[in-house]
Amino acid sequence: MKCLRIYATPDGESHFDEIEIPTSQVRVHHAATPFDVSASYPADRVRFTSIPAGMKQVDWHTVPGRELTVRLNGSVEYETSDGEVRKVEAGEFVLVEDTHGKGHLSRHSPGPQLVLWISLTNGLDDPK
Template sequence: MRIHNIYVDDKGETHFRDIEVEWKQEGRGGKTSATFPATGIIFRETPGTYDYEWHPAPRRQYIINLDGGVSIQASDGETRIIGAGEVLLVEDTSGKGHFSKAVEGKMRHSIFVPIE
């Protein structure tokens, strides 16, 4: 299982990398990871007109897209579309941040899981 990760380097530039979830247990019900710390859960509805210029993340958090995608551009120029069912770990709380916008004008429901 892949998690998209956007992070900031020591020069303030943002980049993407992939994190692979490490499985700790496997049984009849499937595989599970270790427990990750979290401080809450936030539900979000984003309109299809969403177009948010350069900004850093407000906190380190996982974003889990439920039914729509979002286009995210890092300051190094890489753009990824994070689709429905995908997970993004945002860690660019300083620096140039990222640019995000709706995909195909569709509304998106997502869950934010703050980790600080």
């Protein structure tokens, strides 16, 4: 399972990466078809954000900790300090890890949006 990642290098510049979240086939019920499931990852907290309609761009900013964001509706364009831009649609998720440096820009779609923020203790590095 692919996950977009935003991270900062030691010099404070932000960049994109794509990481693979390992999964395995799991049958949750004897009559169910197996499907892909990842390991469990420890989380500190979960927050829901309601972004109002009309919010256009959030200036350069970082995140306070490693956050897995899940866009429930709407879309956003992220721009990293190296000038690369990626669009994230509803149903997609992003691991945001640029906790220092210049950060990233966020350009939101015109309608209201709901975003789920999951603060991951160890990012996606250490499943339990």
